[in-house]
Amino acid sequence: MASYRTPLVLIGGFLGAGKTTLLRSLVTRLRSDGLDPHVILNDYGNAEIDASSLEMSRGRVTPIAGSCICCGSQAELIHALRRAPLQRHSAMLLEANGTADTTEIIELLTADRRVGRYTLPVQAAVVDAARWQRRDWNDRLERVQVQTARFVHLTRLAEVSPARRRAVEASIRTLAPRARFASVDEIAGAIRELSRLADSLPPRRFDTSNERVASAVSSASEHEARHHFSSLEVPFPDPVDEGALRKALSELSPEVLRIKGIVRLKGRDEPVYVQRTDRPGSLDFFPVRVNTELETLLVLIGVGLDARVTQPLTRFSHRRSP
């Protein structure tokens, strides 16, 4: 049996907070330090899209699409962690989807003996400093997502005043008193250090794994019942006019918290990513650099979304079943 462990890092945080952006920066930094990171990426319909944006070779990234790894996709997560071809000087970076209850994932990764080749999980919570606790009925989930964090990475700091930043940090400290506010470099440094330490450790031992796993699984179904997040996929088979698409997206109901996907625009050769968070006016288009074969579709994410929300988009496409 191998006498080393692999650092296991969970990246969590609310929809659109900046998790994939952090992940991308960490991958670049770890690689330049000689570590060979693997990534597991969980998202609604389009984990493949984020996976391809990382520009990593296929064997190094495992997308888990569909439901949360904290509930419906726990078995897939364990399977992906077990089959990853790890060696020394590596790290496993696991991005939860933006609606996941990260405490459930931490519990699973701590208790399940099948992931004993990894270190205990270390969580980096990504928090949009401008939107922290301004998400109405999603504030509770956003708080839960920082509670088990070792590191908190604040994003969009350029958009907030020093007073707001202090207030956000104070509020997070009451929920996660032992967490450290950390930059990308500081998190990368901590992973490097963990990798150094884990390089001579035997696999973990477990005493009571079954009971704890059972409790993680049963509370996962409560999570599903409580949050009711859902996604709708809207295919865009033909090139669309950028102005018309921007207008239609601006007409979507505020129930749609996040939009991501790939479309083809009239007059442009390459496909483009489309991204919108729940921030007013946020809508980004940027070219797809790798894997241009991905299906062109947009994924809308929200709480209990109903097909009627796609109405402004029907002129481009017909909704496909989730």
Ligand SMILES: Nc1nc2c(ncn2[C@@H]2O[C@H](COP(=O)(O)OP(=O)(O)OP(=O)(O)O)[C@@H](O)[C@H]2O)c(=O)[nH]1
């Ligand atoms: N202004 C600003 N934009 C940011 C920052 N971090 C991320 N973004 C942008 O926010 C959008 C969402 O970022 P992602 O990294 O995809 O967020 P995510 O948390 O992975 O999103 P989901 O996977 O959908 O939950 C992208 O357009 C990013 O470029 C930041 O610090 N400042």
